[in-house]
Amino acid sequence: SLTLGIVGLPNVGKSTLFNALTRNDVLAANYPFATIEPNVGVVSLPDDRLGRLAEIFASEREVPAVVSFVDIAGIVKGASEGAGLGNKFLANIREANAICQVIRVFDDSDVVHVDGRVDPVSDIETINTELILADLQTLEKAVPRLEKEARTQKDRRPALEAAQKARDILDGGRTLFSAQSEVDGSLLRELSLLTSKPFLYVFNADEAVLTDEAKLKELRELVAPADAVFLDAKVEAELLELDEESARELLESIGQHEPGLSALARAGFHTLGLQTYLTAGPKEARAWTIPKGATAPQAAGVIHTDFERGFIKAEVVSFADLVEAGSMSAAKSAGKVRIEGKDYVMVDGDVVEFRFNV
Ligand code: GDP
Numbered sequence: 001s002l003t004l005g006i007v008g009l010p011n012v013g014k015s016t017l018f019n020a021l022t023r024n025d026v027l028a029a030n031y032p033f034a035t036i037e038p039n040v041g042v043v044s045l046p047d048d049r050l051g052r053l054a055e056i057f058a059s060e061r062e063v064p065a066v067v068s069f070v071d072i073a074g075i076v077k078g079a080s081e082g083a084g085l086g087n088k089f090l091a092n093i094r095e096a097n098a099i100c101q102v103i104r105v106f107d108d109s110d111v112v113h114v115d116g117r118v119d120p121v122s123d124i125e126t127i128n129t130e131l132i133l134a135d136l137q138t139l140e141k142a143v144p145r146l147e148k149e150a151r152t153q154k155d156r157r158p159a160l161e162a163a164q165k166a167r168d169i170l171d172g173g174r175t176l177f178s179a180q181s182e183v184d185g186s187l188l189r190e191l192s193l194l195t196s197k198p199f200l201y202v203f204n205a206d207e208a209v210l211t212d213e214a215k216l217k218e219l220r221e222l223v224a225p226a227d228a229v230f231l232d233a234k235v236e237a238e239l240l241e242l243d244e245e246s247a248r249e250l251l252e253s254i255g256q257h258e259p260g261l262s263a264l265a266r267a268g269f270h271t272l273g274l275q276t277y278l279t280a281g282p283k284e285a286r287a288w289t290i291p292k293g294a295t296a297p298q299a300a301g302v303i304h305t306d307f308e309r310g311f312i313k314a315e316v317v318s319f320a321d322l323v324e325a326g327s328m329s330a331a332k333s334a335g336k337v338r339i340e341g342k343d344y345v346m347v348d349g350d351v352v353e354f355r356f357n358v
Helices: 014-022 048-056 088-096 122-154 156-169 185-191 213-223 233-239 244-252 260-273 297-303 303-309 319-325 330-333
Strands: 001-008 039-044 061-063 068-070 100-105 197-205 227-231 274-280 282-291 311-318 339-340 350-356
Touching: 001 014, 001 061, 001 088, 014 039, 014 068, 014 197, 014 233, 014 260, 039 260, 048 061, 048 260, 048 274, 048 282, 048 319, 068 260, 068 330, 088 213, 100 122, 100 185, 100 244, 100 260, 122 156, 156 185, 197 213, 197 260, 227 274, 233 244, 233 260, 260 274, 282 297, 297 311, 297 350, 303 311, 303 350, 311 319, 319 330
Parallel strands: 001 068, 001 100, 061 282, 100 197, 197 227, 274 350
Antiparallel strands: 039 068, 274 282, 311 339, 311 350
C-alpha cells in the first residue's frame, strides 16, 4: 500500500505525533535523533458514510479505509551529503510515496529548537534544501547519461529535456512538486526524485496558533499547492487516553472540533491521490482504497486479484442516491442502480456490487 514518510527537524514533535498515530509507546524523548528505525503507523480514514451504510444493510461491522505513515528520522542540515544518518534517511524517503513534513509552530521554552528559535519558514527551507540537494546529485549523474542516450535514441530526448528543466527548477531553490505545472512528471519518474513526490505539511501548533485564523491562512499559503494540517501533537497523544466526552472538551479547549489525526488521515489520503468506493452487506460495510481514475475491474482487484481477471460487470449506485432511496431494492426500483462495464471509471462514494467469473 502507499505510504507517507514523516520527516522534520529534531524536536518538532514527530515522535509524539507518530505515537499518536500508532498508539504505540515509542519513546518520545526530548532529544535529537531519538528515533532512528523507520516504523509504520496506520490510521483509519474517518468516513461518516459507513455508519449510514451499516444501518441500511444491517451490517455487523464497519471497516474504514486506512492511511499509512512511515516514521523517517534523521533529517538535519547536511543530510544530502550522506553524513551519518543521511544515507539511510534518503533511502527511506525514496521508498515513501509522499512526504509528510512536520513543522514546529508551538511555543515552549522547555523544548529546545535545533536552530534556537521557532521559525516555520526557515525550517521548511532547511528540509527542502536537503531534498533539493539530493535531487541535484541524482541529476548530476543522470543528465550526462541521458545526453548520451539522446544522441543516438531520439525517443530519449523528452526525458533529457525534462531532466534539464528539473535541474533548473531545483537550482532555483524550488521543489519539483511546487513546480509541477512546469515539467512533465511522468518523464521524470524513472529518476525517482525526492522532491517530485507529493508533499503534505503538518504544523504542530499550540492553541494560540490554532485559533489564529490569519496565521493559519499565512501558513496554508506558504506551502500551497501542498495540503496543510494544523494540530497539537501533544494533545493528540493525550486524546487517546480520554473517554469521548473528555476528549471533546480537550479539543474544544484548543478551538478544535475534531481530532487532528482525522484531518491528517484525510489530507494524507488526498495527497496520495486516493479515493474510496464502498461495499455493504450483512457482514460488513466497508470502504476500499483505489487510486483516482481507477476503472471498475481495477477496483474489483483491490478486493481480490481474481475479481479483476474475472470481472463481468459492476452494479453501481451513488451513496447519495442509495441513502435517498433508503434501501438497495428501492434504489433499483427507482432506476438509480447502474450496470457498468470494464471501462467504467470509479467515482468516490460509489456503492458497488461486482459480478465476476471465478
Ligand atoms: P521529534 O524529535 O521531532 O520526534 O520530537 P518529539 O516528538 O520527541 O518532541 C520533542 C519534545 O517536544 C518532547 O518533549 C515533546 O513532549 C514536545 N512536544 C511535542 N509536540 C508538542 C506540542 O505540540 N506542544 C508542546 N508544548 N510540546 C510538544
